[in-house]
């Protein structure tokens with residue numbers, strides 16, 4: 073492992089910004105900024121419940137995950153065409169590249185959109201086209217993870233998987249998102265088994281608001297390779313030891329946790345304690361348009377609140393590449409770039 077020199081506090085934001093990193097936990101529908109939302113509403117003749125961008129932004133105050141999901145779902149109503157999905161993902165990739173994200177594994181769902189009368193093809197083709205353009209325009213590698221909505225039934229998850237299969241080569245994996253409490257991972261045991269047989273990479277949200285038992289069942293029943301959020305693991309020492317020993321990555325989203333009141337303040341976030349316990353944690357934005365920041369704002373605000381430094385910056389960026397589903401040769405290229413960024417920083 074590279075020897076990391078300490079960096080003065082006032083220079084840390086620059087280092088956090090310029091270090092290459094991967095983003096592994098963001099929902100593309102949660103990147104839809106109010107400005108683009110209003111533009112798409114106008115383009116598609118969809119009426120908005122808010123008069124303007126400012127009043128919409130003012131509504132982004134949440135007490136918990138469900139509160140947020142209700143507003144988030146209303147925002148997706150403006151998405152009607154393949155071009156809308158392309159424009160949304162292209163805007164995200166441009167913004168992520170500006171934060172020196174060099175690789176992104178992007179969550180999306182089809183159930184929301186098929187529920188609005190759209191086809192699975194419109195969603196996946198628009199997003200995939202943006203991933204291809206993102207690589208050419210910004211040099212960012214990007215791939216797509218289809219999330220099942222856990223408040224719906226397993227049968228409906230199966231349907232969304234089957235509808236996506238003709239576009240299998242445009243997908244990297246499957247995940248599990250939406251309302252966590254009352255919808256344990258094991259509800260989706262069979263659909264994850266099927267996705268696994270088909271060669272999909274597997275992730276799931278677990279332990280965001282829900283108990284450590286949900287993290288255990290995501291691992292043991294769904295056989296996921298990463299846990300999204302996972303911050304409630306701190307309440308189960310055996311689980312903490314297991315995550316560290318097996319090097320199961322957690323994709324942590326600090327500003328999301330703050331906005332959804334998982335922690336009362338960023339200074340009370342457990343990311344630092346997780347890292348001290350040897351857990352492979354990463355920092356991500358989750359739904360950047362709703363939670364007050366893209367990935368670099370998650371880094372800078374969390375580092376300031378927790379007093380983290382250059383060593384943790386390197387570790388988190390390195391973890392993001394170790395935890396990603398890229399092939400080893402690309403992984404090594406990215407880690408070499410990361411090492412070079414730290415070696416030349418002064």
Ligand code: ADE
Pocket residue numbers: 099102137249250251277280328358359
């Ligand atoms: N969908 C979008 N953001 C989410 C989150 N933080 N948790 C669960 N589902 C989500």
Ligand code: ZN
Pocket residue numbers: 097098099249277300358
């Ligand atoms: Zn999420």
